Amino acid sequence: MKKSVLFFVFAIVVLCVARPAVATNAPLWMRYPAISPDGTAIVFSFRGNLYRVNTKGGAAVPLTLGASHDFMPVWSPDGKTIAFASDRHGNYDVFIMPSDGGPASRLTYHSAADFPSDFTPDGKAVIFSSSRVDAPDSRLFPTSRLPELYRVSVTGGTPKQFLTIPAEKTRFFRDGNRIIYQDKTGIEDQWRKHHISSVAHDLWVADLSKNAFRRLTTFPGEDRNPMLSKDEKIVYFLSERSGTFNVYRMPLDASAKPVQLTKFTGDPVRFLTKADSGTLCFGFKGEIYTMRPGQRAKKVTIRIQEDPAGTGDDLLNVGRATDFAVSPSGKEIAIVFRGDVFAVSVESGSTRQLTRTAGAERDVTFSPDGKAILYASERKGSVNIYQSKLDQPDEKYFFNATLFDESPVLETTKDSYMPRFSPDGKEVAFIEAKTTLKVLNLASGKVRTVLPGRYNFSYTDGDQWYDWSPDGKWLLVQYQNDTYFSTEMGLVPADGSKAxxxxxxxxxxxxxxxxxxxxxxxxxxxxxxxxxSLASTGSSQLDVYALFATKKAYDRFKLSKEEFELVKEAEKEAEKTKKSEKKKKGDKNEAKKKEKKEIKPISIDFNGLTERKVRLTEQSAFLSGAVVTPDAAKLIFMAKYEKKYNLYVTNLREHKTKVLAQLGSLTGGDLRLGPKGKYVFVLASGRVTRVDVNYGKT
Structure with a gap:
């Protein structure tokens, strides 16, 4: 019996047998080191667990072991307690535990992520950052990317907000009234290097008793991670003033310029902490260093004894499919999984891995004849375009091909995304540098610009869009309105001759x-x-709209069910007559072959084009993918009306909508219509399912 459901989720079976602990003598990627107040011990995060080691080095002792991710350790002033963030209950919460090991106590229970940065000077509370709710009088832009500051008692209880202004890496002065922190005035990747902009971090001091704030640094780049000297007259911090993050010091009263203390190059210094004695501790290239006053930085030699937890067989889900394409025959699909391209048989599920690279592949698509698969890939310092082609003439499918060859289609220093074959397979369109739509002629190698970059603005990865017309003469594009920050649908000729x-x-x-x-x-x-949202950000409910290329197509679509049946009957009679005439003239099979190879030009009547618009969805919803069958009779779309996304179908003649398939996906996905419109392929929750358009069978 043939399989009608194509399920694509990879798992790995790991056979764990009893074996001795494995010693790691030179562990890398030890992160978030925090030195104790007395300078004798360091707690750090390694592979999601917390470890403690003597500042002189040696064997590290695990403080936590488990499947959760534990990180961001913070010492109490007396050195007896550690606060840290852990996702052992889902999202990140604040926990405390004895600094020499023992049971952990949970302090926060909110659905937002909570990240500790210090204890209060008396050690009775932990302060942490969390994006919960701004103060009622806050004028900050309401986004979860700008957190507030809270405190919670070490004995538990309800956390209290004490600063609505985003303040990260916050440290208390001994008087308990003042804090020093790095600000956060915008949205940027915290791991980005060489960042210079108006939202780069600066250091501030706030007097909470007077509601007074003083800015300490004005460097256009990054200043982060402030730590106070014991006499609270000096601030140590990380800065990119030297070109990469290094440790600096400066007087708190800014009476002198910052002095660079470390001279590391190439990679950034991260995770600065300080002991009461003045000893600094930080990370560099995945290893931990200490630096005593007046001395040079010294690497801490650490050994970690790892105990492979558990025995027996464990079935682990190692990821989800992120992109897919349907072959022209509809008999196989190409899928991007964990950054590699796979070909999968629709009927049997047989799978063949096509790429196995260090870089991530994406934006997969088939050639019109199904003999090549096109994709973008991160290689040679940029995102370039490659294709895998079947090598044997008698082989039709990648999932069981004996040989296939990969070759570069376009390699440049500029990133090239979203490659798509033209309908005749002779050209490839792509997005260059996230904004410019270009077309590559495969025969000549010449590249032309179809939509210049000034028409687009890229805010996040993959936020551009275009689609070839069936005859390859036009490209539908999503582009930026030049008078208001919104996107529009546009039409450009594929030769790039017009705006x-x-x-x-x-x-x-x-x-x-x-x-x-x-x-x-x-x-x-x-x-x-x-x-x-009437602002330029925020989620929105959507509808599916259609614009008709000709008045004839529009009038046909607007026919009632009864009128349409009469038209179809007349067309069937005309088709019979046409076939009869072809039979008289010659070989009907030969005529069919010629007809199949021909790419028919589409007709676009620009007169009144924008007025031939129809809203297809009966009700607005959160949408994720929509297609219309070739006969324009059914709209199939993925929508979330309540809690989860499901697949719906609307009969466009009868204006009736129903559930076609229960997907139960918490996130959206994508749709692809199969050949002849009999099936629709759905990517949801990381798996691809084939659904019968007429009956909803999967």
Whole structure:
């Protein structure tokens, strides 16, 4: 019996047998080192567990062991307690435990992530950062990326917010009224190097009793991780003033310029902490260093005894599919899983790995003849375009191919994303540098610009969109409105000869346009009708809209069910007559072959084009992928009306919507229509499922 469900989730079976502990004499990627107040011990995170080691080095003793991720250790002033963050109950919460080991006590229970940075000077409470709720009078932009500061008693209880301003790596002065911290004024990757912008971190001192704030640094780049000297007159911190993160010191009153204490190059110094004696501790290239006053930094030689936990067989889920494409025949799909490309048989599930590289592959697609798979890949210092091609002429599918060859399609110093074959397979369109739409002619090697970068603004990875027309003459694009920060649907000629024609011009978000119904319809998402934020950010409910290329297509779509049945009947009669005439003239099989090879040009009537618009969804929702069958009779879309995403179908003649398949996905996904529109392929929750369009069978 044939399998109708294509399920693609990889797992690894690990056979664990009893074996002695494994000694790691030169462990790397020891992170978040925190030196004790008396300078005798260091607690650090390694592979998600906390370890303690003497500052002179030696064997590290585990403080926590388990499947959870434990990190960000902080010492109490008396050195008897450790606070740390752990996700052992789902999200990150604050825990405390004895510094020499023992049971951990949970202090926070909120659904937001909580990260500790210090104890209060009396050791009775832990302060931590968390994105819960701003103070009522806060004027900050409401986003979870800008946290507030809280304190919670070491005996538990309800945490109390004491600073709504984002303050990270916060440390108390001894008087308990003042704190020193690094600010956070925008959204940026904390691991980004050489960052210079208006949202780079600076150091501040706040007097909580007077609600007074004083800025300590004004360097355009990064200043982070402040630590106070014992007399509270000197601040030690990390800065990129030398080109990479190093340790600096400066008077708290800014009476002198910062002095660089370490001279590391190439990689950044991270995770600065300090003992009461003045000994500094930090990480560099995954190892731990200490630095005594007046001396040079010294690496701490550490040994870790690792005990492989558990015995027997463990079935581990090692990831999910992130992208996929359906072959022209519909008999195999290509999937990106953990950064590599795989080919999978739709019927049997047989799988063949096509790439095995250190870089991540993405944006996978088939050639029109199904004999090549195109994808972008991180190699040679940039994202480039490659293809794998079947090597044997008599082989049709990648999942059981004996040989296939990979070759570069385009390698440049600029990143190239989202490669897509033209319908005739002679050209490849792609996005260069995240904003510019270009087309590569495979025969000549020449590249032309179709949509210049000035029409786009990239805020996150993969936020651009385009789609070839079925005849390869046009490209539907998502591009930036030049008067308001919103996206529009545009149409540009594939030869790059003209600027885009704005097809929506709505001022709302119009996104992810695709050609449907054999090129007679343009489909896209818009948030103009659903619940949405009037700011330029925030989630929005969406609807599916269609624009019709010709008045004939529009009029046909608007026919009632009864009118459409009469038209179909007349068309069947005409088709019979046409076949009869072809039979009289010659070989009908030969005629079919020629007809199949021919790419028919689509017709676009620009007169009144923007007025031939129809909202296809009956109700706004959170949408993720939509397609229309070739006969324009059914809309299939993934939507979340309540808690989870499911697959829905709308009969566009009868205006009736129902559940086509229960997906139960917490996150959205993507859809691909199979050949002839009989099946739709759905990526949801990391797996791909084939669904019968008519019956909903999977």
């Amino acid at each position: 885009p024609v704005n097809l929506t011009n709505s001022g709302f978000e119009d996104m992810q346009p695709i050609w449907m119904a054999k090129g007679s319809m343009m489909l896209w998402f818009s948030n103009r009708d659903g619940l949405h």
